[in-house]
Amino acid sequence: xxxxxxxxxxxxxxxxxxxxxxxxxxxxxxxxxxxxxxxxxxxxxxxxxxxxxxxxxxxxxxxxxxxxxxxxxxxxxxxxxxxxxxxxxxxxxxxxxxxxxxxxxx
Numbered sequence: 001x002x003x004x005x006x007x008x009x010x011x012x013x014x015x016x017x018x019x020x021x022x023x024x025x026x027x028x029x030x031x032x033x034x035x036x037x038x039x040x041x042x043x044x045x046x047x048x049x050x051x052x053x054x055x056x057x058x059x060x061x062x063x064x065x066x067x068x069x070x071x072x073x074x075x076x077x078x079x080x081x082x083x084x085x086x087x088x089x090x091x092x093x094x095x096x097x098x099x100x101x102x103x104x105x106x
Contacts, residue, residue, distance in 0.1 A: 007099050012048070014092065015076035016041055022079030044072060069100065 023040040027033030051060045052068050060068055073096045081089035 007095070008103060011073070011092075011096055011099060015073055016044065018076040018079040018083070018092075019044055021083055025083055044075070048072060069096075 020037045020041045023037035024033045027036045047068070048056075050056055051058055052065070052072070053059075059065075073093070077089045077093045077096070080092050
């Protein structure tokens, strides 16, 4: 259980870093890069904090939870593929799937 919780935390942190870096790469000017990267991370963090975290006030269950995770981790996988490569993105996606299949809580 501790391994899966630790892996889950690591996957969430990597997702935020990947989304931050992906947003930074999208911008043209330095100010746009900062706005997109920080803005994306804040939006994803707020959504996860409200609906996805273990102590979320409006925690989603079932298919809605799965769709939220698919959106966030899918966005991170796409950002990793766009900035690092498809092999790294595939490895990340497989770790997310492995963790989701064997995690005890929804």
